[in-house]
Amino acid sequence: MxxxxxxAARFRTGTDHVESWFVRANDPVSPKAIWxxxxxxxxxxxxxxxxxxxxxxxxxxxxxFCLDVPLDEATFDDSPSGLLAKVGSLKLDLNSEGGxxxxxxxxxxxxxxxxxxxxxxxGSLGRPLTLxxxxxxxxxxxxxxxLLTPFPVAMFGGSVTWDEATWDLDGWVGxxxxxxxxxxxPEYAWGQCVFPDLASGAPYAVVEGASGRIELGSRLSPLMxxxxxxxxxxxxxxxxxxxxxxxxxEVEFPRWSLRMSGRDGDARLEMLGxxxxxxxxAYKNPARATSYCLNSKTASxxxxxxxxxxxxxxxxxxxxxxxxxxxxxxxxEVQPVV
Numbered sequence: 001m002x003x004x005x006x007x008a009a010r011f012r013t014g015t016d017h018v019e020s021w022f023v024r025a026n027d028p029v030s031p032k033a034i035w036x037x038x039x040x041x042x043x044x045x046x047x048x049x050x051x052x053x054x055x056x057x058x059x060x061x062x063x064x065f066c067l068d069v070p071l072d073e074a075t076f077d078d079s080p081s082g083l084l085a086k087v088g089s090l091k092l093d094l095n096s097e098g099g100x101x102x103x104x105x106x107x108x109x110x111x112x113x114x115x116x117x118x119x120x121x122x123g124s125l126g127r128p129l130t131l132x133x134x135x136x137x138x139x140x141x142x143x144x145x146x147l148l149t150p151f152p153v154a155m156f157g158g159s160v161t162w163d164e165a166t167w168d169l170d171g172w173v174g175x176x177x178x179x180x181x182x183x184x185x186p187e188y189a190w191g192q193c194v195f196p197d198l199a200s201g202a203p204y205a206v207v208e209g210a211s212g213r214i215e216l217g218s219r220l221s222p223l224m225x226x227x228x229x230x231x232x233x234x235x236x237x238x239x240x241x242x243x244x245x246x247x248x249x250e251v252e253f254p255r256w257s258l259r260m261s262g263r264d265g266d267a268r269l270e271m272l273g274x275x276x277x278x279x280x281x282a283y284k285n286p287a288r289a290t291s292y293c294l295n296s297k298t299a300s301x302x303x304x305x306x307x308x309x310x311x312x313x314x315x316x317x318x319x320x321x322x323x324x325x326x327x328x329x330x331x332x333e334v335q336p337v338v
Contacts, residue, residue, distance in 0.1 A: 003150035016286035019180035031319035033057040033297035038085040050074035052090035064279040064338040065105035116158030131226040133239040145181035188212030189256040193321040205231040211249035236264040265307040273299040275333035299323035
């Protein structure tokens with residue numbers, strides 16, 4: 001896997017397809033975060049749309065911004081050096097070692113603007129990550145929805161201005177991801193967190209996981225889960241998607257917990273987002289009803305891993321977790337819907 005290839009655009013006009021590139025950055029010492037996303041949505045009838053998204057989080061104060069732009073007025077250019085996306089004023093430039101983004105969005109009387117860059121963390125933590133057990137599944141018919149994390153751990157710099165507040169992003173930590181499919185998954189919980197070393201503050205470990213359902217004809221499957229943990233140079237994979245005997249997911253908004261067993265040992269992940277600190281995003285689909293994403297970038301995280309070989313360890317983050325719930329309905333505790 002390489003970040004350049006993992007960020008290559010997969011969409012083709014005239015097909016049902018939704019695809020997104022997203023960036024998250026967190027302040028390691030306070031519950032502040034920014035999340036950016038560029039989205040392409042095409043339909044089999046030939047209509048198409050692009051979207052620029054930005055959500056900002058500061059404790060209980062949160063806000064989401066979105067701009068719809070016709071796809072023929074946007075840019076998604078692949079090249080050997082990476083991907084350049086332009087949607088309205090949002091510019092997202094991704095290359096083999098990191099990326100940058102500038103832009104601004106308005107919602108009512110509020111405005112957010114950003115000028116940021118990020119570099120991939122060198123070493124094992126920063127190399128591209130997939131939750132799937134095999135890279136071959138990226139281009140296979142199953143599962144229909146694909147998720148890659150070209151930069152699972154990245155170091156940020158730059159600034160964000162949200163109304164009267166300006167944030168210096170120097171030393172912020174985050175990630176960059178890419179997903180696509182014929183539509184958003186019918187239902188899922190997804191989470192990711194970068195854990196700092198308590199002594200130095202430098203990134204020390206990362207976890208990413210998901211529990212979701214897929215369509216089986218006219219029905220939905222049971223929840224199927226995947227989890228990957230990296231700590232230092234070690235990687236622990238729990239990625240047998242259909243091995244339902246060894247996974248115990250519980251998706252009960254605003255909490256997601258997951259117990260996994262596999263060839264690398266046992267793991268338990270617990271993530272909790274406060275509804276008042278989340279945003280609700282209306283995600284359009286090509287050929288089905290709108291889905292709703294309940295989105296936190298300041299969730300609390302507790303991860304316990306008992307390896308097959310080695311000692312058990314626990315990782316905790318008070319406000320560094322990215323946590324998303326997607327489903328067909330809104331949740332009244334998370335308002336407004338954007």
